[in-house]
Amino acid sequence: MGDEVGLEFDPDWLGLAGSGVLIAGAGGIGSACAKAFMGAGARIALVDLDRERLESVSKELGPDTQTITADLSTGSGARHAVALAEKALGGIDVLVHAVGINLRKPVIDFTDGEWRKIQSINFDSAFYLAQAAGKSMVDRRRGRIIMLSSVSGLLAHADHAPYAASKGGINQMMRVMAREWACYGVTVNAIAPGYIETDLTQEYLSRDDNRLKLEKMVPVGRLGTTIELTGPALFLASRHASFITGHVLYVDGGRTLV
């Protein structure tokens, strides 16, 4: 992965061919990103806690995909996954963190366990993974880290306290990592999607008139698709984004404008 931008059109315009990409989270967004990076000629390692999900995604992606089963909410699980991915890919050029859960209820009703579970899966995993992958990127003097944040990291959605806190935490942690690692050629950015239909949101969207209410809040008048996150992820991982670091890119159909 080079950082020079050529003047003439190049089929490997993104500069990602042959790159080693670790994607954490084989859900809706992670698997769409895996397909997009593979389409750009990258080599993929995909990590998730859910082995069945990994198997079904890797069937679609083909036999060259490395799959790793690990609980990323623990430091040891995340470091183990990074070590296996490094070995399989011969170095990690790009890390995409697309792991997360949500539970919607008022602040007063959350238990200690629910709070901790959401923080450990959403936020701790981002720290452990980026720390482990970032260490070797710093040693190699190159790398791209992209974390999936959310519009909830900015807006005060009711019934989202732990989720929103985990995303606000990701935004600020990402900025500090970006600052510390900029001089080593490692960029760290976040993508903050609005509502996208995946397993994370499906049940909520199918209840009552939730979908309609949410669509009305988005200036473009609809929810987003997983595909609409892949272009931003490829761009931030590409050589064209070599001067972009510490940025939260909202991919939300204008949701954060209103």
Ligand SMILES: NC(=O)c1ccc[n+]([C@@H]2O[C@H](COP(=O)([O-])OP(=O)(O)OC[C@H]3O[C@@H](n4cnc5c(N)ncnc54)[C@H](O)[C@@H]3O)[C@@H](O)[C@H]2O)c1
């Ligand atoms: N879907 C949306 O509307 C939306 C909006 C904003 C942000 N996001 C963020 O995007 C990211 C991906 O979300 P998604 O919509 O693809 O969700 P998803 O539910 O489809 O996928 C999440 C994946 O995380 C995995 N996971 C959960 N706990 C884990 C653990 N301990 N270790 C390893 N893997 C674990 C799950 O098995 C699942 O495959 C999340 O960070 C989410 O918060 C999603």
